[in-house]
Amino acid sequence: MFQKQLLDKLQLELPANTSLNEAIATALDISYDAAHRRSSFKSKFSLEESVILAQYYNLSLDRLFENTKDEIIAVEKTKLIHNETELQHYFDKSYESLYPLLNKKESHILYSAKDIPLFYTLENNLLSRFKMYVWLKLLDSAMVSKEFDSFSVSLSTLQSATALGNLYQNLNITEIWDITTVNSTLKQIHFYNQAGLLSNITALKLCKDLKLLITTISEKVKTENENYKFYYNELLLMNNNVLVSTKERQSLFVPFTILSYFQTSDRITCLQAEAFLNKQLQSSKLLNTAGEKEKLTFFNKVYSKIDALHQLIEASQILDFE
Numbered sequence: 001m002f003q004k005q006l007l008d009k010l011q012l013e014l015p016a017n018t019s020l021n022e023a024i025a026t027a028l029d030i031s032y033d034a035a036h037r038r039s040s041f042k043s044k045f046s047l048e049e050s051v052i053l054a055q056y057y058n059l060s061l062d063r064l065f066e067n068t069k070d071e072i073i074a075v076e077k078t079k080l081i082h083n084e085t086e087l088q089h090y091f092d093k094s095y096e097s098l099y100p101l102l103n104k105k106e107s108h109i110l111y112s113a114k115d116i117p118l119f120y121t122l123e124n125n126l127l128s129r130f131k132m133y134v135w136l137k138l139l140d141s142a143m144v145s146k147e148f149d150s151f152s153v154s155l156s157t158l159q160s161a162t163a164l165g166n167l168y169q170n171l172n173i174t175e176i177w178d179i180t181t182v183n184s185t186l187k188q189i190h191f192y193n194q195a196g197l198l199s200n201i202t203a204l205k206l207c208k209d210l211k212l213l214i215t216t217i218s219e220k221v222k223t224e225n226e227n228y229k230f231y232y233n234e235l236l237l238m239n240n241n242v243l244v245s246t247k248e249r250q251s252l253f254v255p256f257t258i259l260s261y262f263q264t265s266d267r268i269t270c271l272q273a274e275a276f277l278n279k280q281l282q283s284s285k286l287l288n289t290a291g292e293k294e295k296l297t298f299f300n301k302v303y304s305k306i307d308a309l310h311q312l313i314e315a316s317q318i319l320d321f322e
Helices: 002-013 020-028 032-039 047-056 084-102 126-139 155-166 179-194 200-220 267-282 292-318
Strands: 108-112 172-177 228-232 242-245 250-255 261-264
Touching: 002 020, 002 047, 020 032, 020 047, 084 126, 084 155, 084 242, 108 267, 126 155, 126 179, 126 200, 172 267, 179 200, 179 292, 200 228, 200 292, 242 267, 250 267
Parallel strands: 108 172, 172 228
Antiparallel strands: 108 242, 242 250, 250 261
16 A cells, blocks of 8 residues: 555656656666565555655655655754864755755755855955854854954865855745844844953944945845845744745755754645745835835945944944943
């Protein structure tokens, strides 16, 4: 019964021009005749073959049983990060996971941006270095008293981060933001500045870099830019969920802890996530096609937040009596 359910599920997921026997032979690296014996139930799949077949075509084995509840799905979890080496490994594994999806011509990313999308802060600049500092401060016990101005990462870590960040360029992307999307980055700058681990001069530079990043994003929000859609949602807070869709499959990435996430390609779950995100889009404002006043209103509110922190840091310099 399991073998029939597995084959029925596989048949539903295959492109129209791919035969069942061809799919089995490709995934298991066996002959066409051996594949035919399995598809005709003359031979049984071994447990290892079932797992390989399911992984190759992103099938959820837990859904092959009739009594499986819709509330239970199989997910893949990224490893937790405790130091820079593991941070680089995270960048590399994320790249390996996303590249096969994003390399397809018809791929699409739908990003619910509670925080500034990770990919924007994976460059070789001051803001990106600061974000890595924050992540490692929270994850690496050896970083407890480390000041930002004395912090650096290896060239290989920077290269891995940049490679992952570059995946986000020239893609079909839809982002949903709200006014609070920049809050966590602003809080991080303010916190470490107040804690004495981030100098006033560097904190002010970070504010300028953050404002430059927001300006760069705002310049992409144009009517004619069909590959980048920017939505503003005034009603709901985002959750950093990311849905990647291609012609053949979908994958949902859900935050787990700092940086780490759950990933699933379960078809029903991804469709449910897509339906929910589409509802968010319906209650959001597409700034690409909005009037100039609406665009300026949104981005000016974001700039005002950054300016407020910039002024606060400047004021603390003036009022420093020691």
